[in-house]
Amino acid sequence: MLQITSISKQYKTGDFIQKALDDVSLNLRDSEFVAILGPSGSGKTTLLNIIGGLDRYDSGDLVINGISTKRYKDRDWDSYRNHTIGFVFQSYNLIPHQSILSNVELALTISGIPKSERRERARKALEQVGLGDHVDKRPNQLSGGQMQRVAIARALVNNPSIVLADEPTGALDSDTSVQIMDLLRDVARDRLVVMVTHNPELAEQYATRIVELRDGTIRSDSDPFEPEPESDAAAKPAVHRTMGRASMSFATSLALSFNNLGTKKARTILTSFAGSIGIIGIALILSISTGVNTYITNIQRDTMTSYPIEIQSQSFDMSSIMKSQMSDAEEGRSASAKTDGIYPDDSGIKQVTSLTSSITKNNLSKFKKYLDDPNSEIHKYVGANGIQYTYDVKFSVYDRDPKGTLVNADGVTVGKSSDTAMSSKMASLGAQSSQNMADIQRTQMSMITGKTDENTAPDSFNEIMPGAKNNQRISKVITDNYEVVKGSWPKARDQVVLVLDQNNKVSLTTLYELGLLPASDYNDMMTKINDGKDVKTDTGRIDYDKALDQTLRLVPAADQYVKNADGTYRYVGDDADEVAKLADKAMKLKIVGVVRPHADSKTTPLAAGIGYTRDLTNYLIDYANDSAIVKAQKASPKRNVLNDLAFSPADDNAKAADAKTYVAGLGVSDKATMARSMLGDSASGASAGSAASANGASAYGTAGASGAAGASAAMGTMSEQQLADQFDAYIAAAPTSTLVKIYDQYVSSGNYDDNLAAFGVVGRDAPTAISIYTDSFDDKNAVGDAISHYNDGVKKADKIVYNDYVGLMMNSVTTIINVISYVLMAFVSVSLIVSSIMIGIITYISVLERTKEIGILRAMGASKRNISQVFNAETGIIGLLAGLIGIGVTLLLLIPGNQLLHHLIGNNDVNAVLPVGGGVILVVLSVVLTLIGGLIPSKKAARQDPATALRTE
Numbered sequence: 011m012l013q014i015t016s017i018s019k020q021y022k023t024g025d026f027i028q029k030a031l032d033d034v035s036l037n038l039r040d041s042e043f044v045a046i047l048g049p050s051g052s053g054k055t056t057l058l059n060i061i062g063g064l065d066r067y068d069s070g071d072l073v074i075n076g077i078s079t080k081r082y083k084d085r086d087w088d089s090y091r092n093h094t095i096g097f098v099f100q101s102y103n104l105i106p107h108q109s110i111l112s113n114v115e116l117a118l119t120i121s122g123i124p125k126s127e128r129r130e131r132a133r134k135a136l137e138q139v140g141l142g143d144h145v146d147k148r149p150n151q152l153s154g155g156q157m158q159r160v161a162i163a164r165a166l167v168n169n170p171s172i173v174l175a176d177e178p179t180g181a182l183d184s185d186t187s188v189q190i191m192d193l194l195r196d197v198a199r200d201r202l203v204v205m206v207t208h209n210p211e212l213a214e215q216y217a218t219r220i221v222e223l224r225d226g227t228i229r230s231d232s233d234p235f236e237p238e239p240e241s242d243a244a245a246k247p248a249v250h251r252t253m254g255r256a257s258m259s260f261a262t263s264l265a266l267s268f269n270n271l272g273t274k275k276a277r278t279i280l281t282s283f284a285g286s287i288g289i290i291g292i293a294l295i296l297s298i299s300t301g302v303n304t305y306i307t308n309i310q311r312d313t314m315t316s317y318p319i320e321i322q323s324q325s326f327d328m329s330s331i332m333k334s335q336m337s338d339a340e341e342g343r344s345a346s347a348k349t350d351g352i353y354p355d356d357s358g359i360k361q362v363t364s365l366t367s368s369i370t371k372n373n374l375s376k377f378k379k380y381l382d383d384p385n386s387e388i389h390k391y392v393g394a395n396g397i398q399y400t401y402d403v404k405f406s407v408y409d410r411d412p413k414g415t416l417v418n419a420d421g422v423t424v425g426k427s428s429d430t431a432m433s434s435k436m437a438s439l440g441a442q443s444s445q446n447m448a449d450i451q452r453t454q455m456s457m458i459t460g461k462t463d464e465n466t467a468p469d470s471f472n473e474i475m476p477g478a479k480n481n482q483r484i485s486k487v488i489t490d491n492y493e494v495v496k497g498s499w500p501k502a503r504d505q506v507v508l509v510l511d512q513n514n515k516v517s518l519t520t521l522y523e524l525g526l527l528p529a530s531d532y533n534d535m536m537t538k539i540n541d542g543k544d545v546k547t548d549t550g551r552i553d554y555d556k557a558l559d560q561t562l563r564l565v566p567a568a569d570q571y572v573k574n575a576d577g578t579y580r581y582v583g584d585d586a587d588e589v590a591k592l593a594d595k596a597m598k599l600k601i602v603g604v605v606r607p608h609a610d611s612k613t614t615p616l617a618a619g620i621g622y623t624r625d626l627t628n629y630l631i632d633y634a635n636d637s638a639i640v641k642a643q644k645a646s647p648k649r650n651v652l653n654d655l656a657f658s659p660a661d662d663n664a665k666a667a668d669a670k671t672y673v674a675g676l677g678v679s680d681k682a683t684m685a686r687s688m689l690g691d692s693a694s695g696a697s698a699g700s701a702a703s704a705n706g707a708s709a710y711g712t713a714g715a716s717g718a719a720g721a722s723a724a725m726g727t728m729s730e731q732q733l734a735d736q737f738d739a740y741i742a743a744a745p746t747s748t749l750v751k752i753y754d755q756y757v758s759s760g761n762y763d764d765n766l767a768a769f770g771v772v773g774r775d776a777p778t779a780i781s782i783y784t785d786s787f788d789d790k791n792a793v794g795d796a797i798s799h800y801n802d803g804v805k806k807a808d809k810i811v812y813n814d815y816v817g818l819m820m821n822s823v824t825t826i827i828n829v830i831s832y833v834l835m836a837f838v839s840v841s842l843i844v845s846s847i848m849i850g851i852i853t854y855i856s857v858l859e860r861t862k863e864i865g866i867l868r869a870m871g872a873s874k875r876n877i878s879q880v881f882n883a884e885t886g887i888i889g890l891l892a893g894l895i896g897i898g899v900t901l902l903l904l905i906p907g908n909q910l911l912h913h914l915i916g917n918n919d920v921n922a923v924l925p926v927g928g929g930v931i932l933v934v935l936s937v938v939l940t941l942i943g944g945l946i947p948s949k950k951a952a953r954q955d956p957a958t959a960l961r962t963e
């Protein structure tokens with residue numbers, strides 16, 4: 011029993027208030043066919059909607075089976091609509107994209123009834139209305155009458171106790187109307203049917219009771235019903251009673267969504283594709299930016315591998331020179347130029363001054379302590395290649411050429427004139443194919459200081475960079491960028507490799523030095539060069555095996571000194587016989603492999619020639635420290651083990667005494683040579699007069715002139731013995747000042763440190779150079795900052811000076827790289843925003859246009875949550891699809907895209923790739939964005955009054 015007591019309802023549109031129902035009271039029996047008649051706008055639909063729980067009344071009460079609905083909550087209304095009410099509308103309100111079976115099933119789906127039962131009951135309901143043969147048709151494949159019958163089946167499928175029909179025949183012709191009315195009359199046999207119509211004939215013919223409505227009030231009632239006074243439930247307090255569940259599980263709503271999407275595949279795919287366009291945009295830009303960033307990172311790492319931060323034990327300020335050179339290069343007349351006379355340009359002199367004054371010694375042992383501390387700031391920025399320490403170990407290498415001649419790998423072929431050696435040095439310098447920064451810096455250093463670095467191995471011998479970790483013999487950078495064309499990499503300290511350049515070449519001089527070509531040919535060639543003749547060089551092929559067969563003999567620096575009978579040591583490195591003896595018992599170095607850079611190597615840190623391992627360096631450091639001569643020198647740090655003289659005599663008298671001892675110990679020919687140089691000098695000095703001595707050319711002139719001037723004229727004709735005798739006499743009579751000068755020029759043989767260095771001593775805590783490798787320019791700059799911080803914390807003398815060549819060369823490049831990175835980032839952000847908005851709008855529109863569908867679902871008892879759930883599941887699925895389509899299309903586009911890119915750039919260095927993480931994030935992003943885009947409209951739609959939603963077309 012349904013009781014409507016004093017219900018009023020008004021609609022407010024702006025300032026206008028429309029009274030749709032005005033104090034309507036009506037009691038309805040459990041089983042009757044009520045027709046509500048009335049002109050349009052009289053409030054019939056409003057009344058029906060209120061009875062059906064689609065609309066709310068303003069005042070009064072609706073009492074259902076004795077229970078007031080005043081305290082009904084949303085879910086009570088949902089349950090009421092789902093279980094108690096069946097709706098039939100004038101415009102059928104079927105969901106167009108679903109089969110009629112699904113349409114009928116919907117009410118059951120909402121109440122969470124299992125699928126098989128749903129099917130069964132829906133089918134039965136359709137049979138009941140005579141549509142058993144049409145279950146799989148879409149609504150638009152049916153006639154109006156058939157559609158209305160589907161709507162009736164849908165209304166009946168839940169077996170409701172009340173069926174409400176709003177002008178069910180309004181859109182039908184009279185014949186069909188009769189069929190529908192027959193059907194409704196059958197329905198009304200065991201339940202309440204309330205039908206709105208404005209066809210009085212039909213109402214008269216079929217209804218059991220006619221209620222006339224006009225301007226929101228009841229005008230007449232053909233069969234009023236007053237319930238028994240004692241059963242008047244309106245007086246009782248309203249108690250809520252659950253009428254059953256009206257709720258879908260998430261799985262059901264997901265299934266329903268899938269089903270929904272499945273019934274409109276084309277639409278779903280199109281929507282997804284529209285959504286995916288944004289994702290494709292981001293994914294493509296992300297791919298390109300990943301490719302470019304990888305390329306930039308690689309370039310940076312390669313550059314930093316080729317040009318690490320090099321800190322030499324001795325350094326100078328390169329940047330100030332570059333700066334002054336750059337300002338010189340500026341064209342045009344400067345504003346401050348004076349033009350009224352001749353002015354000297356002192357910039358050249360100033361440059362030299364600033365250069366020489368900038369030369370500093372770096373305290374690398376202290377710096378190494380800083381580097382050894384794992385907590386030092388610098389370690390945060392050090393790259394994969396780590397920090398490398400260079401130790402300039404000193405050794406010579408000898409080998410036998412194809413003719414059996416003993417060859418010195420240092421370029422000074424044994425027994426040949428120093429002229430030839432010089433040419434060979436020049437030749438090898440010119441041929442040095444791969445000079446790294448350290449070499450360049452060293453060469454510049456020696457050019458500036460005028461000193462050549464003597465404490466080195468043969469030029470063609472280079473240490474192979476060890477790995478950043480202690481146990482790695484050869485760095486990954488080397489093995490990655492070089493291929494072994496024959497043999498293998500060294501596996502022991504006495505194994506070396508021959509390094510070729512990219513074109514399989516190695517300097518001709520090096521080949522002679524290694525004894526792979528006959529030394530005699532080389533010497534002939536050098537002689538010809540010195541004579542100014544043309545030479546024909548030997549450029550024939552040499553077998554790899556020939557190199558692998560060659561044995562090199564390594565003689566550490568300390569071994570080149572032999573002990574004299576008096577306990578002093580003597581250098582024998584220039585004595586052919588002694589060298590031959592040394593070479594025979596020397597350590598054998600085996601060339602175990604031939605390597606060359608890969609064709610596409612980006613960095614080639616190994617110079618062509620022989621590469622040896624850190625093992626050999628370590629061995630030589632230990633060897634020098636354990637050698638007899640080093641031990642002897644260390645035992646007497648004040649005296650030179652080479653001549654048993656004090657390194658620093660106490661005063662001039664001691665120096666003079668040392669000079670006398672020195673001369674006395676010389677052989678006849680040495681004395682004669684000395685006499686020629688000293689006495690001959692003084693003679694010419696005397697004859698040339700004051701000009702020569704002013705020149706400073708005659709160091710000994712004043713002392714020797716008086717005694718030797720006469721004799722000097724005849725000096726050219728004297729024998730060595732006579733000269734030696736005359737020199738002895740001269741020394742015996744020489745004043746202390748002359749002897750001190752002799753001491754300074756000939757005797758003072760360096761100092762303790764120089765001696766140890768000559769013997770090949772290298773301190774492990776005092777590397778010759780430190781190379782700090784980073785992986786990017788930013789890290790390199792950070793390392794520079796870390797060194798500045800280190801410098802801030804130490805004494806002036808311990809401050810580290812180095813030249814940042816990469817910084818000097820690459821500053822503008824870094825700026826460009828940063829600009830590119832920012833531009834790419836901006837692109838990604840913009841496309842992200844654009845596609846978010848696009849996806850949002852697409853989803854918004856697609857949800858909005860289904861407001862009516864939402865209204866239908868609500869009418870059938872779906873709760874707001876159900877609606878949101880279904881729509882969210884749908885938009886989620888579309889978002890997922892959009893993401894997947896986007897990623898798939900992107901991956902496909904990248905194939906021709908990369909080909910185009912490679913073609914445009916001209917190489918394969920830049921590869922656009924979609925990172926896996928990025929792809930996953932984009933799919934998630936697509937889902938999230940679509941959900942957000944759908945959330946707002948679906949929330950809005952769900953919150954909408956179902957009656958209003960249904961009125962939407």
Ligand code: ADP
Nearest residue numbers: 021023028030049050051052053054055056057
């Ligand atoms: P009927 O179904 O008898 O033709 P309705 O119940 O649809 O009439 O409407 C009754 C009155 O209420 C009409 O004047 C109509 O304009 C008004 N009305 C109905 N629904 C709304 C609404 N959502 N907003 C404003 N006015 C409404």
Ligand code: MG
Nearest residue numbers: 054055056176
């Ligand atoms: Mg109406």
